[in-house]
Amino acid sequence: MTDTSSVDVQTTPPDVKDLKDWRFEIDFEDIAWAVFDRQGESMNSLGHRPTLELASIISKVEDAADKGEVRGLVIISGKDNFIAGADIREFDNLGDTEQVAEAVTATIDLFDRIEKLRVPVVAAIHGYCLGGGLELAMACHYRIADREEGTRLGFPEVKLGIFPGLNGTVRSIELAGAMSAMQMMLTGRMLRPGPARAIGIVDQLVPTHHRLRWAARKAVLQKRKSKGAAWWKKLLRKAPFREFLVKQMRKKTAEKVREDHYPAPFKLIELFSEFGDSRRRMKAAETRLFAPLMTSDTARNLRRVFRLTEMLKSEAPKGTFEPLRVHVVGAGTMGADIAAWCVVCGMQASLQDLNDDQLKKAMVRAKNLFKKRFRTKRDVDAAVARLISDKDGKHIARADVIIEAIVEKLEIKQKVFADLETKIRPGAVLATNTSSLKIEDIAQSLKDPARLIGLHFFNPVPQLPLVEVIMGAGSREAEVRKGCAFVTAIRKFPLIVKSCPGFLVNRVLAPYMLDAVRRYQEGEPREKIDQAALNFGMPMGPLELCDVVGLDICKHVAETLGLGPVADSELDRLVVNGKLGKKTGEGFYVWEKGKPKRQKVSFDEDDLVTLGRDLVKPLIDECERALSERIVESADHVDAGVIFGTGFAPFRGGPLHYRNRDKRAAEAA
Ligand SMILES: NC(=O)c1ccc[n+]([C@@H]2O[C@H](COP(=O)([O-])OP(=O)(O)OC[C@H]3O[C@@H](n4cnc5c(N)ncnc54)[C@H](O)[C@@H]3O)[C@@H](O)[C@H]2O)c1
Secondary structure, X not given: OOOHHHOOOOOOOOOHHHOOOEEEEEOOOOEEEEEEOOOOOOOOOEOHHHHHHHHHHHHHHHHHHHOOOOOEEEEEEOOOOOEOOEOHHHXXXXXXXXXXXXXXXXXXXXXXXXXXXXXOEEEXXXXXXXXXXXXXXXXXXXXXXXXXXXXXXXXXXXXXXXXXXXXXXXXXXXXXXXXXXXXXHHHOOEEOHHHHHHHOOOOEEEOOHHHHHHHHHHHHHOOOOOOOOOHXXXXXXXXXXXXXXXXXXXXXXXXXXXXXXXXXXXHHHXXXXXXXXXXXXXXXHHHHHHHHHHOOHHHHHHHHHXXXXXXXXXXXXXXXXXXXXXXXXXXXXXXXXXHHHHHHOOOEEEEEOOOHHHHHHHHHHHHHHHHHHOOOHHHHHHHHHHEEEOOOOOOHHHOOEEEEOOOOOHHHHHHHHHHHHHHOOOOOEEEEOOOOOOHHHHHHHOOOHHHEEEEEOOOOOOOOOEEEEEEOOOOOHHHHHHHHHHXXXXXXXXXXXXXXXXXXXXXXXXXHHHHHHHHHHOOOOHHHHHHXXXXXXXXXXXXXXXXXXXXXXXXXXXXXXXXXXXXXXXXHHHHHOOOOEHHHOEOOXXXXXXXXXXXXXXXXXXXXXXXXXXXXXXXHHHHHHHHHOOOOOOHHHHHHHHHHHHOOOHHHOOHHHHHHHHHHHHHHO
């Protein structure tokens, strides 16, 4: 990755002979080929210099087309992806709304010139074709994609707090119709080539990328042009159909996110609602609505979250440790899901437990997960075959990673590890999923205690993106890095945390949850507490979260962390009475059909705002303490861990970022 400080500030398009990010040639059949291959990058993204260079190419093709020297243009990639989107690293350099509008207008003009070229223009797509990359492809006259596994098309912009701003809103509706196009933009979902062809954003498919050049050449010679959406799909842009669609979209979007937290999808609906039936007006309004979104706090914070994900992924050394086989000891809640998830990610997993019934239950649960994750029976069967029930631990010696997830008892874990150490192969990662024991204590039974690390997964494993990689007092750095490589290989984010009670995530969650319990005990209605947290942007209220985690576990964690007094509290009373939350049907709430029964009451909005801020205060205080103790490397690591481990309002950019902004605002006032 280049850093933003090195962004090229050149403003005039270079000569096509001096391109750095593109290769350009006109072949013996008079077909022009623009091959995008960004210099010094593993992925193609559309930044300032590539766009300027593309402008040179287009000028050249315009000129050649006028003179009858070229029969068409093919835009293709020289890398494994077509274009993964606009270059996010440059977004923050754009400054204010006017500068954003100016920058996007220049690119929109370029795309319009592509659309107006007198010769056929074909986009030949392999790999990711996302965001600005898809907008460029849509400005071409015809799109061919290969059917390969990694090829995906989509508009992920809403995840960054914006919507497509290079006229992708207009063109996608023209190609796919309002229903499919809006759905694609509102959800940010990526489409495989088949569905992309079915909705009309791709015109032709070829089996592999080897066929792309030939198919593109043929499309140019035959002057193929996309047909656009069917007539009945075009009708949906007109009243009264449009109003009906808009109503449905608003309702569905509001069910998922709040407008004050994530305004982009609502602005996109507004754009379609007001200007959806006019290409010219929608094009103009797109930039007007897009520019303020781009400079909003929400978008800046979501870009920050994106950068945090990149930071976590970079903890893993590339290519040095590529695990294929995992052995999990303990087939309970955590172990069964960890093994199944590794299989979902393509690995082979063996699962060991003392108890046959646990193993059988784990296999059934895993199959259900595979059915959800894989589309074909063949893939499900292959996954089932990769998960091995291994009561006697016969596969230990072959595993690259061994994870222990048995009962939380020090002596039992020590015994298990002493035995494992005699069986594992050199170089294999040895890890425990303990949530409250010290790694260095467990490691005492090992001949090589520096080998042991923690891999702390969160429940439910398939859904939660973070794994804390725990560095015990004596753990070897190399083992920790291999742990990170493993976590990245199973498509999760690794966060390196020093061994300490509660690690990072549970440590900051516990005071937040206990403070909510205290407020409830002092008379604040539980619905008000949970609503205030939701309004703040937490994924779930703290009392509902207590019920979901289990009140016995909450109590245990509180005691482990020395957060007291828990005795005599409402938490203790409920536990003593066997009301453990969701799993027993009652805790702070009564649970029916997996949902808490809430009283229908409404509260003053300002009160909720104040309460929301107060509720997260203990969590942020604890984040500051954790940072001062350096249990993770930096404030960014705290923010990343808390966002991905607790769901802390991503649009606020993380707890410490949020507090620092507040502090700066107070100083400025
Ligand atoms: N449950 C959670 O939410 C959660 C979250 C993070 C970490 N953890 C940690 O993960 C570990 C497992 O927790 P869990 O909730 O899955 O427990 P669990 O009680 O659901 O499962 C433990 C399993 O280990 C098996 N077992 C016990 N001793 C064994 C041995 N010597 N050899 C093989 N199998 C043995 C048991 O039969 C049982 O199936 C604990 O260390 C816990 O602290 C739990």
